[in-house]
Amino acid sequence: MGFSTFTARSRGHLLLTALLLAGTAVGTVPSIAEAQSAATRIDIPAQPLDAAIRALMRATGAQITYPADLSANRQSSAVAGTFGTVEALSHLLAGTGLAYRQTGAHAFTLEPAPAASGHAVQLGPVRVAGEEGGPVSPTSDPAATEGSGSYAMLHPSRTATRMGLSIRETPQSVSVVTRQQIDDLALTDLPQVLDRVPGITVGRNDSERFTFYSRGFEVENVQFDGVPNTVDAASQYTTTLADSAVYDRVEVVKGATGLLTGAGYPSATINLVRKRPARDFQASAEVSGGSWDRYRGVADVSAPLAAEGRIRARVVAAVQNAGSYVNYYSRNMRNVYGIVEGDLGPRTTLSAGVDYMTTRAKGSSFGHIPLFYSDGTRTDFDRSFNPAARWAYWNNESTNIFASLKHEWGQDWKLDLAASHLRQTRDALFGSAYYGQVDKATGAGIRMLSGYIPNQATTNAVNLAVTGGFDLLGHRHELMLNGTFSRQDRASQQYASVFTTIDNYFQWNGNAAQPSFTKSFDRDTRTHEKGLAAAIRLRPAERLSVIGGARVSWYSLYDGNRYVSDGSLSVSDDLHINGKVTPYAGVVYDVMPHWSLYGSYTDIFRPQTYYKYGNGSPLAPLTGQSLEAGIKGAVLQDRLNVSLALFRIRQNNYAQMDGGITPQGDESYIAVSGITSKGVELELSGSIAKDWNIYGGYTYRTSKMPPQPDVILSAVNTNQPEHLLKMSTSYRLPAALRRLTVGGSLSWQSSTYYQQSGSPYFRADQPAYALVGLMMRYAFDNGLSLSANINNLFDKTYMPGLGSYGTGVYGDPRSFLISAKYRF
Template sequence: MIARTCDAVSDTETTICRWLCTLVQILPAIVAMTILAAAQASAQDAVWSFDIPSQSLPAALDAFAEQAHVQMLYKADSVRDLQSAPVSGQLSPEQALHHLLQGTGLSFQSGGPNTITVVTPPAEPNHESAPPARDRPRTEKPLKVPEILVKDVQEREGDVSYVAEGTKTATKTDIPLIETPQSISVITRSRMVAQEVNSVAEALRYTPGVQAEPFGFEPRFTFLRFRGFDATQNGLFRDGLQLRNPGFAVSYNLEPYGAEEIDVLRGPASFLYGQGSPGGLLNYITKRPTRESLHEVQFLTGNFGRHEGRFDFGGKLNDSDVLSFRLTGLFRESGTQLDQVPNDRIYIAPAVTWQAAARTQITFSAHFQKDQLGSSQALPAEGSLRFNSNGRIPVSRFTGHPDIEKQNRTESSLGYEVRHGLAPDWDVVHKLRYSSTELDGLTTYSNSFGTDKRTVSRFAYGSLGKLNALTIDNQVHGKFSTGPFQHQVLGGLDFQRITVDLRQTFGAATDVDIFNRYDYGAPFALPPVFLNQRVTQLQTGVYLQDQVKLYDHWLLTLGGRHDWASDETQDRMTGAPSRSQADRKATGRAALTYLFDNGLAPYISYSTFFLPAIGVNSNGQAFTPETGRQYELGIKYQIPRTRTLLTAALFDLTRENFIQTDPSAFLQVQRGKARSRGLELEGVASFDSGLDVIASFTLLDNEVRETANPLEKGKRLPQTPGQFGSLWVKYTFSGGSLKGFGIGGGARYTGYTYGDEANTFRVPSYVVGDAAIDYTWKHYRFALNFNNIFNQDQFGCFDRSGSFFCTFGERRTVVGSVTYRW
């Protein structure tokens, strides 16, 4: 099947393509041999090349751990607000760390093989230590360098910040957020804990530029829209590897309790990740093994009959640092705001890290998730959003049939990640994951509204799908200098193979009286099969990136990628010959950043994207890929000596060549072109006083520029607000009689939207309030969280068969939790 990806290219390109495909298949074996050789050698050089400027001590320790290829253990409180001394030259790790800690009052000791622990030495009488580095004059000019945040070895009590120090999502390299030349938000674990998020959609509510609930309350999966463009099928990633969902064959609704953080990258990302949405992507970062002992159990209860238990364990598997583990899981039984719609889940995710050698680390991870859910319920606009003489339709109205309704999903994955240091400044990363998702769904939905404004006609739709995916990403990272230029280079080769078996049913169902809460309609026959097919998609991509720093201030980022993609569809119903399509495309990014000494970092960037458009035109010719480009101008400000990050971004994003249905001929055509321009503002801060703040605002100006439907030309994209914003503030008392008590709240504003392409049906704006109260005492944490505390109406509306339907947003939810950590 891989060879078919290369069939439609020239002879020269075919040779290159087949070589790349072959390399993808044999590279895991090469990496495995490298691991075995490294494990047998287990040698560590006595002297290393260090280049660590004076900076905050946590960042300096993480840089030391990266350059010395060791693990650092330290208490976050003991190093906070301290400044390191600069270290440069050929030194042993002991010599380098001794210089690094000068003036901090700290020392270190061996914590085991390849592990160093930073400690506070006992106080000595009649001895005055040198003043802390933060109080003495600095003679070295500060240099911003990539920071590696070693989250798994820091004390958890100190890891309470809403502000992340770095991310790999935007560049696949370890750099601080301040040096990332693209708009990105990082939702940390502590932020998710404070807000008690129970879905990925909830985690995104205080994030600019992204919509996760455009159609209201949806328990089945998470919609993703970035900067006005949908990314639900191809914008979801787990640990940097794509979770593609071709044609909504299956669906994903990732468990947020299993995430260490969630990264939201806005704007095109094809230059690193291949085909995808022009608006951006979401990268779900799973919890990883930790060498620090971790034990957490949690019990939750809430309205709609919710009962849930969680656990999170981690630590060393033996007395050495060779093996460490993480085991996360939950069990939930719950109803929802809708009658007959459950939200039950079983989730378990084990992971083990093996320190095979001084420079080689392998992490094995797996997960299993089983959901028993129901579908969202679209109600006629007249009776929900608008006036109806018959009254108001109950919010909990279930329009399906309880005897046949189901949404059962089972997903699992197994994979590993290998990191091997080739030299002090060079390493390789190899990731592989095999995943499988099965969906067994049948729903009865409202289709049109009768003239009596009571009777609703319905259809039944079923989907039985199974998706298997093999995803591989191979990376080489390196650092070197050419004169005054400091290079951080990345080269990569990735591969995906996705197989989807899909069987869908469709048929008429009986009518119901929408105002009779218990009218499920007369019995009807199960819908017949109308589609039975297998889809196989392949993608191979090579990419190269260079981040060039000049005089510690200028940062130029250049990246490019070339993809070969193919799609084959086998019709199992008619037995017709398979339909295949092959595409190839190059994409890229160029960005320039200036790093001021005061923490300001303005940047400008240009990037492109592509997305295969599956299908043929009226002449039987395959559609060409969707393409587009983005210009972005932004500025980031990291206030010195604080955990505060402020960002602003202006963007101009164009999407071209997307497929539409010509309303005059009812044929698919490739004429779509839309533009989205806007402004995104975000501020995130965690102050030592106990105050945490999240603020965001998005201004969107989107327009359909070219279309096969003249009614939508010049109009806004449906279900897309022109502006939305949010503010969250939480304060935790750090002393006195109220020590450990926290109280917080937030407000979310969403501007008006349109429910149709012609912009004739306007959906009003709304403001939703949230609140939280918690108390931490010894090993316990008690919390009470409110979402939509005032039970404000909110709607996602659309046109279906000439009638407008609306789905209510999430109603008021109350969740109480008790957590015990030891």
């Protein structure tokens, strides 16, 4: 490749030192051998090798990687006693015919032993190869999917309970989009990633705003590397446009998740897990080009900054300029992520980094195409129609500074302390011609709504988790303690909106005069949330595990307006919720070595102070309870995860307009209880054969509201499909065609509709539709690969998520993306 080892590492040192100030000394760090000297109590019976290795990783915190087919039909030896990681691994592999190489302080890779031996053999250091043969070095994240070549989560996840349970051990539905799937399908932003998750739908409100739904309810709860962060209505626009280049994987836990996240909807939690530095030098560069003048470049460099990777760093940069099928609309994105990580000791790791993103959109809409003509029939504007004024823009900026300290004691005890400082700004000037209904004959009836909506938000968050195991009555049990604190300060400058009449909407081309805007008041919103959670996982029998826990939350919100005209202060909300308890319970029973039955009850709450009764007092918090039961399996030598879940969610204190007015002049609401969403979900992820990945599932969901005076509103979540099917696959061809990988995706959903809540109750229907995508990649032997992706192959016209402001947004027409990637 034209680089010696010294040259490649030297260049990596120079680049990362300049970008990350990585020359700061971390301290004296012991050698790899010293790092593995601490002993841990281990009790792993003889069993299939895959399961035994997972148990060893949970017990020691080590990362053990190997090709998926290497463990097939191999049985481990029993390990019982107090051992260091190296000694335990040697015992585990005895008689398997496998050897191990130690590639880092806590990292190992397995391969066939060079000669027959009754004991495991330790080989020299080696680098792990990814699916296409590119070098992928182990990182400090034991659950990392990068380089695995798989669509399955092969290691435990901490998103649901923080206990580091496998998907089969977790009594909730857990979906994971791995790095391999992100790369195969060219999923470049968060909406595209979540659009591949079974049971998740992605609604489009206008050109900039997306809303995610799970099991009929909106998803607000987002974690960054496990640290909670609420994506509220005012600051979601930056997070939802996040570029995927910086993430190793995206995990989604479905249902109520109040144990770790506190406030939110009973829908799901999204955990965005960033890439970690590798212990050896590795780098890649990728350029792409596609439909509508879309050009993209990604650079990813990781390098050790001290011997044996004791100090290491990584930088990921992504740049994208893109036009659109929508007239005179474009959005450019810049994303830079950098992290430095160091081993302070054999079991202590400190890391710090920054994630910066900015987007610049021109011709952006606020609300989109009106759905109805004045006679109630559907409009039929072209997909390229843009209701936005040409001077409209929407700019977002986000800076997330974060740090974490991880420490491991003996007996599986771990401490994880993480903190982040997130600043998000929005600078948006909008003018959208959508307000009203179009007269078919004259084009009259539409007004352009214009406004200026700047916003600045700062969120500081701290999360402390302690987890560990203990022996009691002959079995191993686990305990989790978690404390969280977050504070968000949001300032926004409120300007009076302006309406402009459009004489003939059929002649609209975006050339409208820009009005002037008058500032009305400054709005100050402060949200504080604290929580303490505890959970215990007991194993009263070898095959049975029971999880019980609860979180106690303290929540406060202040919302005040300072008026420009006279300097007066008006306080809309000053809410305090103290000691709110959200319980968690789950049970898992292993009916066979690779199959488990499970059930769970989870809870969550969400303050809703913006909704007021007729007397002006706020509605009580929205509450959501989730019941889930099902079966999970890990089959085909644990290469394929399979699950079937039955779920039922009940929501109380749902806000419904009652037609009245509060003393402050706002619309008044009443609280409705008993809204239910129930259904069934089937999911599978992993490999069904060597080099054949598959991921997807089917969801059936129905939602109902108790009978109300207004029967039109008795159906809820009608813009979400009852039936949803998603599948993705890739296959690397055998023999002489092994360098070629082909695959694709399929999604199908049943019909949806939007109906006006007031007279004349116009209704817009979206018939059922299917979308097909194709992919192909060819890997050369010098680290270069070429890829092609086609989305919406049959050019289906559809609207995902009807009804935002009575408008609709078309989904993307057929498009293509060609990419070239080089791994150094």
